[in-house]
Amino acid sequence: MSAGTVRIAKPTGEFVDVEVGTTVADALRALGERRVGEVIAAAVDEHLVDLSSSIGGGAVVRPVFSDSREGLEIIRHSTAHLMAHAVKRLFPETQVTIGPVIESGFYYDFKRERPFTPDDLERIEQVMQEIASANLAVERREVSKLEAIEFFRSVGEAYKVEIIEGIPDDRVSLYAQGDFTDLCRGPHVPSTGRLKAFKLTSVAGAYWRGSEKNEMLQRIYGTAFASPKELKAHLAMLEEAKRRDHRRLGRDLNLFSFHPEAPASPFFHPKGALVYNELVAYIRRLYDQFGYQEVLTPQVLDVDLWKRSGHYDNYRDNMYFTEADERAMAVKPMNCPSHCLLYGMATRSYRDLPMRLADFGRLHRYERSGVTAGLTRVRSFSQDDAHIFCTPDQIEGEVGRVIDMLFRTYDLFGFTERRIYLGTRPEKSTGSDAMWARAESTLTQVLQNRGITHELHAGDGAFYGPKIDFCILDAMRREWQLGTIQLDFSMPERFDLHYVNSAGEEERPVMIHRALLGSIERFMAILIEHCAGDFPLWLAPVQMRLVTVTEDQHAYAEDVLATLRAAGLRAEADLRKEKLGFKIREAELQKIPFVLVMGDKEVATRTVAPRRRGAGTLAPVGVAELIETAMTEIRPVMGGGVP
RNA sequence: GCUGGCGUAGCUCAACGGUAGAGCACCUGAUUUGUAAUCAGGCGGUUGUAGGUUCGAUUCCUAUCGCCAGCUCCA
Structure with a gap:
């Protein structure tokens, strides 16, 4: 190697000596790069540079192709x-x-x-x-x-x-x-x-x-x-x-609507309400299994409560206010203060903890006019919200249990790609350094112990404690936040909550705010777009539609319909005098999972000819067998199903 | 809240200074039909709302409400 030359190499090791000042493009040619026409830039010692830049010393040169990220x-x-x-x-x-x-x-x-x-x-x-x-x-x-x-x-x-x-x-x-x-x-x-x-x-x-x-x-x-x-x-x-947009599907499938009389506040139609309530029912089943107790709390509460909770200072701009009996009241934007009242009404023993209070209460938040969008950001909604009151020692176990619930739920809906963020102490916050350090390390510990990869969002925690946010990627690879787990040391302080420990001393409980789906409204929007309106069978507002070929099968259809309904399935019959193709088209457009065709053949053999959405026409089966097929799919999620 | 765009029949769209039109949906009738649209007829709009300009406004202007795309916000 002479004084005027430098040695350049490919990342794979092959090398060549070139003149000092050779351009990167020429260097790549010298290295025998064949796809030089597709090279757009280069990384010299992993530092991105232009093709026209010159090489000053020995280096590893890697071409950057137009088809790479x-x-x-x-x-x-x-x-x-x-x-x-x-x-x-x-x-x-x-x-x-x-x-x-x-x-x-x-x-x-x-x-x-x-x-x-x-x-x-x-x-x-x-x-x-x-x-x-x-x-x-x-x-x-x-x-x-x-x-x-x-x-x-x-x-x-x-x-x-x-x-x-x-x-x-x-x-x-x-x-x-x-x-x-x-x-x-x-x-x-x-x-x-x-x-x-x-x-x-x-x-x-x-x-x-x-x-x-x-x-x-x-x-x-x-x-x-x-x-x-x-x-x-x-x-x-x-x-x-655009085709999957939940606002379009919400209208086409007759799930919900919006009206100028209540901007950014959804009206759920019977079918939408059904999906909504099934989601809630699923979460309730999970609560049974994980030891939650559901409570119901008021919609309108004295402003003093919100002053005590800190919401009045920190969240006032997003709240609705009203007055009754010359008392200033506020419509609740969150459930936590009510739960603190419930916790604080009796002397609690360490034996009562953890106490897990769940609440599907309707929340109202005044969102600035430009920020609302379909069901994803509304002014009236409810969450699968719960607050866990526990001892500091119980935090790790409780957080772990919530993570189990979260992942089980996300798996069920096919949200298998997740991104998890740890939000740490923000600039404006309450509580001691020691408390924050302990809380943050507890959350980090839980994530590490479970081998959950996560990103740090430094300073993104709530003012009262650090949090873990759970996001998923939908079928369009868009990221959405669903669940959250937030540690709170401030609210128990503000409400002066305690429990009596095993030594008979009063101690301060920790409060964990957590949600799995987040807002049910928002979750519905995400789910609708994820599945393009094709709900899983257990959630479909209409699970089966019976379609007759002629009027001759009406009596049989009524009979089958009654049997399906008795089995707890949501079924309806299309008895109109229309051609089969027409009725099937309408059922498909409504994205109904099972279309059951019945003509003279099916009446004669006491069967139905099912057409499964996404799978096409299936062989005719007896009604009992069809019910079993459907229930096999529904039971793991919703349990028995038969009322 | 800010910037811009858009509001015509239930839906998708047309007419763009001369008092609104189509397809689908809906209703009625005929058709008895085998796996994604049978045919015919009918109903349907103070053109988001309120002002203004004009002989005349769906069309131009102003305000307002709502929606959409972003920004900011999102305990």
């Missing part, structure tokens, strides 16, 4: 620049701010007096196409901060100046393509021609630096992929998400 992010980031370039060309008075890559694409925030219209988006996309076709080289250069500030000031980009002023390094990098220059860490694709598949999706307002106090910018969202095929697949997925 890293490559995709670079493409998206470069597409964000492409968009900013197009915007500046069309609307030169616009100022650029920031344009990061996000989960499903990218966005760029602009400062502009007039908001962008959907028409503008189309024009911007067109210009993006033009700039991409021109295949402009994307060139990086490093300059001093001062130089960069001077540059952006000269072109009137005040936000860029502000950003650079906040960067601690002495030098910053700029990327230029044609007449557009942007501040950026990089790396980027080598030229705009590498961007072949992108689409602008929406425009929305967004606050500068994410703060409500700052001015609002115009954000344009877009997405980009390595190939048009992948873009098409992504857009198809968005269509699928």
Whole structure:
């Protein structure tokens, strides 16, 4: 190896000597990289760089392909620049701010007096196409901060100046393509021609630096992929998400509705209420098995209670208030204060603990008008809420039991992909350092002992204690929070709760707030979208629909219907004078799990011809056998089923 | 709450300054039908609400309510 050369290697070990200053692209060629046309950037000693950057010393060079996650992010980031370039060309008075890559694409925030219209988006996309076709080289250069500030000031980009002023390094990098220059860490694709598949999706307002106090910018969202095929697949997925939207299915399946008279508060129709109540029934069965006691508590309580609990200070903006007998009252947004009253009404012994109080009480929370959405964020709802009062020594065991309940429940619904977050002490909090340290280490311990991988969300705990949040990924790979376990040392203090220990001394119990499904409303939304309206048999509002071929089978159908209902199945009969195909189509559109066809043949053999949704036509069976098939599926979840 | 978009028949959409139209749904009749749409006829709208401009408003303007996409928030 001569003085002017350096040794570069592939991650797999093969190496070659090249001149100092060789570009990364040439280095990859020298290493015999065959798919060089698909390489978009490279990692030099695992540090992402542009293909045009030069090699300064011996290094391991790994190509980054357009079809890798890293490559995709670079493409998206470069597409964000492409968009900013197009915007500046069309609307030169616009100022650029920031344009990061996000989960499903990218966005760029602009400062502009007039908001962008959907028409503008189309024009911007067109210009993006033009700039991409021109295949402009994307060139990086490093300059001093001062130089960069001077540059952006000269072109009137005040936000860029502000950003650079906040960067601690002495030098910053700029990327230029044609007449557009942007501040950026990089790396980027080598030229705009590498961007072949992108689409602008929406425009929305967004606050500068994410703060409500700052001015609002115009954000344009877009997405980009390595190939048009992948873009098409992504857009198809968005269509699928629309098809599964619980608001659409809720209407089509006649489950619930919303009315302007009670904004963001669902009205459940008979079928929706049935699903709702079956979910609650399932949770009640679980409570039986795990030693919970259900209570019922008032809807409207004296404001003094909420002052004592701390809600008045911390949660007032989200509460509804009223007055009766000249007393200030509040509609409950949570159940915990009521449960504290119940706990505190008698002297409790350590022998009474843990005491697990469950409550499906309806909660009302005033949510700001812009934040509500379908069933996922409502103002009136209930939770599978419970509070466990226990001794400090019991925390670990109780948390473990809740985790068992959680996982069993999520498995049942097919939510097998989970993400678990440990939220630790936030800036505003009550309680001693020692208490927090102990509580946090207890939760960590439980998770570790069970081998549950989790992420730390530092500072994300409640003000009264740390928590574990349980999220799932649905069929569309969207993340939703369902369950939560929160340790609370503050509420027992505020309500001066105690128990008498084995030595006869009074001690402070710990309170654990926990929910499995979270809000039932929200869970229903998630479940509907997850299963696209095809509820599991035990939850389906109508489990079986009888369909006759002609009027000759009506008597038999009534007979079978009575038998099915007596067995505890939710069945109905379609006796209309319509063609079979028509009736079946309607039953399928209603996503009814079993369609039971009966013509003269079935009457003669005392059978039904079942058609199972998703599985097609099955061989005719006797009614008793059909009931057994169905109950075999329902029993493990709901028990016997026969009333 | 903030920014933008949208509110026409139960649903999906059309008409966009000259007092609203289609398909499906619904109702009625005919058809007795074997695994995702039988045919015919009929009913159905003060175009979210309230003002304004205009000879005339579904269409333009203002306010308001609701919904949607984001932002912020989410014990």
